[in-house]
Amino acid sequence: MGPKSLQSRGFLIPRGAVPFDSDLAATIIGRFASIPGGLLPALHEIRKTFGYVPRAAIALVAQGFNITEAEAFGVASFYHDFRLERPAGRRVLRLCRAEACQAVGADALAAHAKDRLRLDWHGTTADGEWSLEPVFCLGLCACGPAAMLDGEVHGRLDDDGLDELIGR
Ligand code: FES
Numbered sequence: 821m822g823p824k825s826l827q828s829r830g831f832l833i834p835r836g837a838v839p840f841d842s843d844l845a846a847t848i849i850g851r852f853a854s855i856p857g858g859l860l861p862a863l864h865e866i867r868k869t870f871g872y873v874p875r876a877a878i879a880l881v882a883q884g885f886n887i888t889e890a891e892a893f894g895v896a897s898f899y900h901d902f903r904l905e906r907p908a909g910r911r912v913l914r915l916c917r918a919e920a921c922q923a924v925g926a927d928a929l930a931a932h933a934k935d936r937l938r939l940d941w942h943g944t945t946a947d948g949e950w951s952l953e954p955v956f957c958l959g960l961c962a963c964g965p966a967a968m969l970d971g972e973v974h975g976r977l978d979d980d981g982l983d984e985l986i987g988r
Contacts, residue, residue, distance in 0.1 A: 838869060838870060839870070840870050840874045840876065840877065842876060842877075842880065844869065845866060845869075845870070845876070845877045845880050846880055846884070848862060848865045848866055848869060849862050849866075849880055849881055849883075849884035849885070850884065851865075852865070852884075853884040853885055858885070859881070859885055859887075859892075859895060860895070860899075862881060862884070862885075863881065863895065863896055863899075863902055864901070866881070867901065867902055867903065871903075872902075872903035872904065873896050873902045873903065873904055874904075875904070878892045878893050878896060878904075879892075881896075901953075901955075909944045909945060909948055909949050909950045909951035910948060910949055910950075911949060911950050911951070911969065911970055911986075912950075912951045912952075912953060912968075912969070912970060913933060913937070913950065913951070913952050913953070913967060913968075913969050913985075913986060914953045914954070914955040914958070914967060914968040914969075915929065915930050915933055915952070915953075915954060915955065915965070915966075915967050916954075916955055916956070916957060916958050916960070916964065916965060916966040916967065917930070917954040917955065917956055918956045918957040918961070920957075920961035920962075920964050921957075921961070921964035921965045921966055923964070924964045924965055925964075925965050925978070926964060926965040926966075928979075929965045929967075929977055929978070929979065929982060930954075932979045932982060933952060933982055933986075934952065936982070936983065936986065937950050937952055937986070939951075939952040940952070941953065941954050942954075950986075955968065958973050959973075960973055960975045963975030963976050964976070965977050965978075967982070967985070969985055969986070
């Protein structure tokens with residue numbers, strides 16, 4: 821599916837992602853298929869490359885890793901990070917929901933972010949600009965509440981810091 825058909829259906833290609841291409845997906849899968857434990861890295865690379873994990877890629881993953889499509893889908897759908905339905909927004913804000921961050925105000929920060937972006941978890945704004953995702957630990961546990969914006973981590977966020985981060 822090319823970028824035009826995605827956009828005509830109201831989907832926007834996230835920043836840095838390219839339209840799905842089965843040859844490219846097969847090449848990615850081929851890089852990981854012979855590595856023990858290569859399934860998750862392959863899915864991550866597919867998500868990073870295309871902005872989500874299309875159903876067509878699941879079939880190729882199953883083929884490449886010699887597992888059933890149901891097994892490949894089971895793994896992909898288990899992890900929140902692997903969007904299966906549609907590309908995320910151009911900017912993706914991930915807020916840590918794990919214990920250490922919760923102990924220092926992650927719930928209040930999440931409520932503020934939802935209010936600012938007018939989104940719930942896994943939501944994308946109508947203009948395709950923002951997606952809001954929960955994440956379970958960003959490795960910044962001593963500097964919570966922690967967030968990741970467009971792949972970059974930020975710590976000790978309060979409401980003002982978050983507003984500054986998202987420019988709203
Ligand atoms: S608990 Fe939030 S970064 Fe680890």
